Amino acid sequence: MHLDDIDLALLRALNKDGRLPAAELAAQANVSRGTVYARLERLRRAGVIRNFSIDVDHQQLGLHVTALVLVSAGQFRWREMSGELAALPEVQYAGYLTGGFDIVLLVRVRDTETLRAFVLEKLQGIPGVRSTQTLTVVEEVVDRPSIVPGE
Incomplete structure (x- = not known):
């Protein structure tokens, strides 16, 4: 379009x-x-505007820990994993990657104990997940709802 x-x-x-x-x-x-x-x-x-949503302060919601979780997964299951990842309420964003890892997740949780349980129990319990690497965000610098050309 x-x-x-x-x-x-x-x-x-x-x-x-x-x-x-x-x-x-x-x-x-x-x-x-x-x-x-x-x-x-x-x-x-045309699908350019997909929906109308709100921009919330995750800290105010009690989600004090933000992490990027890199996932190495069996490529034979990537289609099936899409639905499983979408069903995890802690996942704000998931994308398939090129390079050393197969998937990146943006995860928001209450605390580090919840993050540990998410990674070790929920995520690594999904068939096909081989390994993960978790990067904890210490400060969010840019968080745009979207990018429009010319801004």
Whole structure:
């Protein structure tokens, strides 16, 4: 799908504040409210906008430990593992990799004991997981909800 300057302006505005009313979006993109509604619907139907969500402070939710967990797994099970990883509520993000590890997970938990239980019991209990390496995040520097070209 080709995105023009109006599409990108709308996405940039929503990326900064997803609750902007159509009138404000129209003013920022220099278009009518009708154009805003039509463009947003087109972007949603095309899958560019997948959903509308909230940005929460994980610390305020009691999730004080953030970790990246690198997983070495049997390649014969990678399709099946997608569903198993998605079912783990501690996993915020999972992606398949090239290189020395097969999967990276962004995990958020209450404390180090919960992280230990997650890695040693839940994750390593999944068939096909050969080994893991856990990197604990000591400070989050950049945490963008998404990246829109031109920002």
